[in-house]
Amino acid sequence: MSSIRTISLIGTGAMGSFYASKLFDLDRNCISLVADGERYERLREKGFYVNTRQYILPVIRPDDAVPPSDLVIVAVKHHHLPEAIRDIKNRVGEKTTLVSVMNGIGSEEALGAAYGMEKVLYAVAVGIDALREDNRLTYTTQGRLFFGEARNPVISGRVKDVQSLLDRAGIAYETPVDMIRVLWWKFMINVGINQASAVLRAPYSAFQTSQEARELMESAMREVMAIAGEARVDLSEKDIENWYSVLSGLSPKGKTSMLQDVEAGRKTEVEMLAGKVMELGTRYHIPTPVNKQIFKTIKEMEGENPQ
Numbered sequence: 513m514s515s516i517r518t519i520s521l522i523g524t525g526a527m528g529s530f531y532a533s534k535l536f537d538l539d540r541n542c543i544s545l546v547a548d549g550e551r552y553e554r555l556r557e558k559g560f561y562v563n564t565r566q567y568i569l570p571v572i573r574p575d576d577a578v579p580p581s582d583l584v585i586v587a588v589k590h591h592h593l594p595e596a597i598r599d600i601k602n603r604v605g606e607k608t609t610l611v612s613v614m615n616g617i618g619s620e621e622a623l624g625a626a627y628g629m630e631k632v633l634y635a636v637a638v639g640i641d642a643l644r645e646d647n648r649l650t651y652t653t654q655g656r657l658f659f660g661e662a663r664n665p666v667i668s669g670r671v672k673d674v675q676s677l678l679d680r681a682g683i684a685y686e687t688p689v690d691m692i693r694v695l696w697w698k699f700m701i702n703v704g705i706n707q708a709s710a711v712l713r714a715p716y717s718a719f720q721t722s723q724e725a726r727e728l729m730e731s732a733m734r735e736v737m738a739i740a741g742e743a744r745v746d747l748s749e750k751d752i753e754n755w756y757s758v759l760s761g762l763s764p765k766g767k768t769s770m771l772q773d774v775e776a777g778r779k780t781e782v783e784m785l786a787g788k789v790m791e792l793g794t795r796y797h798i799p800t801p802v803n804k805q806i807f808k809t810i811k812e813m814e815g816e817n818p819q
Contacts, residue, residue, distance in 0.1 A: 518542060518543075518583070520543070521543060521585040524547075524587070526772075528613075532560075532567065545569050554647075561647060561648040562649045574601065574602060580607075582607065584600050586613070586623065590615070591781070597626045611632075613637050613657070615699075615702050633671065636658050636698035637657050638658060638758060639761065641763040643767060643772065652766075654684060697747060697751050699785075700752075703732050703736050704729040704730060704755075705768055706769065706770040706785060707770060707785055711728070711810065716765075720759060732789075733755075738798050743792070780814060786810070
């Protein structure tokens with residue numbers, strides 16, 4: 513039985529809403545949301561919807577005098593991470609475990625810098641075909657959460673605790689031996705599919721059927737693969753092939769989070785994807801022309817819909 517009794521979650525976008533709903537269904541007394549200002553009022557009054565069901569969870573402000581949580585889940589957008597790190601301060605205690613379900617390869621280190629890497633588990637969500645409009649999330653495939661310590665030749669006690677929680681909540685997961693490799697694999701996928709879908713304004717069906725769409729996606733991914741080799745992370749063409757097996761199972765009408773952001777006129781996470789690839793390319797002396805062009809294009813698109 514898991515020792516995790518209390519859970520705080522910050523960020524109710526697609527990932528946050530999904531995991532919050534599953535944990536609330538398990539035990540409505542185990543989870544609360546962290547929010548402030550307008551988000552606090554909105555979540556208290558209207559909550560959010562997952563597949564047409566309304567969820568109204570307890571909401572706590574960052575400064576509320578509430579004991580620390582056993583588990584804190586961070587599910588915000590990249591540009592909101594510094595604020596989220598501040599807002600969860602009172603939720604983090606000596607024995608708290610922190611899990612980020614954010615995209616990218618930097619959120620764990622940022623959380624670790626603030627609260628200690630000994631509290632942080634690595635995690636990536638793969639294969640959920642979530643669509644979010646305002647406070648409504650719909651999905652047909654939940655995908656799988658990959659999580660664990662950086663390396664998991666033996667499963668640690670805190671990983672076992674989270675595994676037990678996920679089992680009871682019906683959340684599909686896997687704990688790979690090399691979690692850093694999986695983190696980079698998901699980063700490579702996001703650099704490809706998220707950004708190509710935003711540039712082309714195309715749902716998953718385009719990448720399931722169009723060779724041209726796939727070529728753009730793969731060219732961005734291969735720049736990550738080249739950088740990973742220099743960073744001593746083992747990514748290969750086989751990893752791109754494995755992504756197609758996931759892609760084929762997604763709803764053809766589904767859209768990536770970045771495409772949804774573009775269509776809604778929201779700020780994207782391009783800095784965390786193409787921007788990070790460009791930064792790493794400079795560090796390792798690897799050319800990144802595809803991601804440089806994608807970065808420029810998406811920034812121009814954001815200029816069309818400033819928020």
